[in-house]
Amino acid sequence: MKKIAIIGGGIVGMTLANYLDNQRFEISLFDDEKNQATKASAGIISPWLSKRRNKKWYQLAKEGAAFFEKLTVDFELNKEIYERCGTLFLRKKDDLQELEKLALERQKEAPEMGEIRLLNPEETANLMPLLKPAPSLYLSGGARLDGAAYLLHLKKRAEKRGVKLYQERAQIRKLDQAWEVSHERQRTVVDALAICAGPALKDLLLPVGYQVKVKAQKGQLLSFQTNFATENFPVVFLEGAADLIPFQKGKLLVGATHENEAGWDLQETSAAFEQLTDFADYLKNQELLDFPYRYRVGTRAYSEDFAPFFGPLEDDSSVVVASGLGSSGLTTGPYIAYLLANYFNEPEKSWKAAHYQKEMTTYIQKNEQQ
Numbered sequence: 001m002k003k004i005a006i007i008g009g010g011i012v013g014m015t016l017a018n019y020l021d022n023q024r025f026e027i028s029l030f031d032d033e034k035n036q037a038t039k040a041s042a043g044i045i046s047p048w049l050s051k052r053r054n055k056k057w058y059q060l061a062k063e064g065a066a067f068f069e070k071l072t073v074d075f076e077l078n079k080e081i082y083e084r085c086g087t088l089f090l091r092k093k094d095d096l097q098e099l100e101k102l103a104l105e106r107q108k109e110a111p112e113m114g115e116i117r118l119l120n121p122e123e124t125a126n127l128m129p130l131l132k133p134a135p136s137l138y139l140s141g142g143a144r145l146d147g148a149a150y151l152l153h154l155k156k157r158a159e160k161r162g163v164k165l166y167q168e169r170a171q172i173r174k175l176d177q178a179w180e181v182s183h184e185r186q187r188t189v190v191d192a193l194a195i196c197a198g199p200a201l202k203d204l205l206l207p208v209g210y211q212v213k214v215k216a217q218k219g220q221l222l223s224f225q226t227n228f229a230t231e232n233f234p235v236v237f238l239e240g241a242a243d244l245i246p247f248q249k250g251k252l253l254v255g256a257t258h259e260n261e262a263g264w265d266l267q268e269t270s271a272a273f274e275q276l277t278d279f280a281d282y283l284k285n286q287e288l289l290d291f292p293y294r295y296r297v298g299t300r301a302y303s304e305d306f307a308p309f310f311g312p313l314e315d316d317s318s319v320v321v322a323s324g325l326g327s328s329g330l331t332t333g334p335y336i337a338y339l340l341a342n343y344f345n346e347p348e349k350s351w352k353a354a355h356y357q358k359e360m361t362t363y364i365q366k367n368e369q370q
């Protein structure tokens with residue numbers, strides 16, 4: 001049996017551990033859970049109306065969102081983990097019409113967007129009673145994913161499949177025909193590596209001769225425990241710098257900040273609170289602010305073109321990487337992991353991902369002197 005080590009147990013690494021063929025591979029996963037983005041994240045799965053011009057990114061995000069139909073069945077995700085609750089976009093009336101045009105255009109290739117409907121102020125307030133009446137655009141196919149609950153669920157499945165899980169920091173070293181993974185005071189020798197370590201990919205690959213162009217971005221959000229009947233609320237893209245993400249049992253998230261300068265910092269800040277609750281104007285009587293809340297802080301990885309990069313290293317087919325998932329990694333992460341699993345499970349097929357991303361050498365270069 002071949003041995004594979006996965007480094008990083010966020011949404012990519014943990015999904016990969018569950019899709020790799022456990023009859024063919026002995027799988028171990030190392031995750032120190034430091035600065036993890038997945039468990040801090042908000043979980044909006046609704047990429048279709050993004051204004052980003054990067055077509056490859058859009059292709060990946062669109063397919064990533066569609067992939068949830070399979071993911072839900074494969075891993076038996078319940079509604080507390082993943083739910084297609086719909087998304088509401090609040091904008092000025094003229095902007096909403098533009099947005100509707102874009103939605104109708106994109107729906108031709110993304111039927112999973114579901115129903116597209118312009119709502120009048122009354123209809124908006126009926127669907128989301130927390131909001132002051134205002135016009136909006138509704139997509140029934142939008143969804144929410146609780147990153148932390150997803151990981152917990154997949155961790156249990158991975159254990160049952162015989163994946164060895166280590167809550168430890170790992171380092172790597174190249175051997176002749178293999179890789180050595182050192183963790184705590186142990187060393188494990190493996191045939192192949194999957195490095196799904198967010199922005200820490202850079203530090204893992206540097207000692208073995210690669211420069212990785214990826215940076216850390218701090219993200220904060222607020223998690224409120226309310227007595228609202230959040231079960232049927234949609235996700236709301238507010239105008240401005242905050243979104244509302246309701247979960248079951250009164251849980252309501254408000255996210256998220258994008259702090260490039262703060263990088264790896266995990267400190268909760270009052271500036272984030274101010275920024276995220278500035279939207280409270282939309283909430284009747286600002287009642288949300290009376291409920292207890294806590295911060296969730298994580299570290300996203302972002303690349304030069306704010307797009308993910310993943311797949312085998314150019315000069316070493318025994319190592320795959322995935323990083324740079326940025327602020328849409330819950331949307332793209334499971335699908336990326338599935339593609340990486342297929343790379344190992346079906347070695348007879350050649351790796352093709354050029355329609356999803358630029359060349360790997362855009363993001364990772366081998367040091368000359370190595």
Ligand SMILES: Cc1cc2nc3c(=O)[nH]c(=O)nc-3n(C[C@H](O)[C@H](O)[C@H](O)COP(=O)(O)OP(=O)(O)OC[C@H]3O[C@@H](n4cnc5c(N)ncnc54)[C@H](O)[C@@H]3O)c2cc1C
Pocket residue numbers: 007008009010011012013030031032033034035036037038039040041042043044045147168169170171196197198199200201204218219220221255256257296297298299300301322323325326327328329330331332333
């Ligand atoms: C506040 C916030 C809100 C977000 N909201 C959304 C959203 O609404 N929709 C969406 O699609 N995306 C969202 N995202 C983005 C999404 O969460 C990330 O893109 C995604 O979770 C990244 O997954 P990952 O597996 O690549 O990395 P991570 O989840 O960061 O996992 C990487 C793991 O690798 C581990 N690791 C690193 N180095 C080592 C080492 N040497 N040894 C062992 N372990 C190591 C880390 O500890 C970490 O646990 C949000 C992110 C944040 C922070």
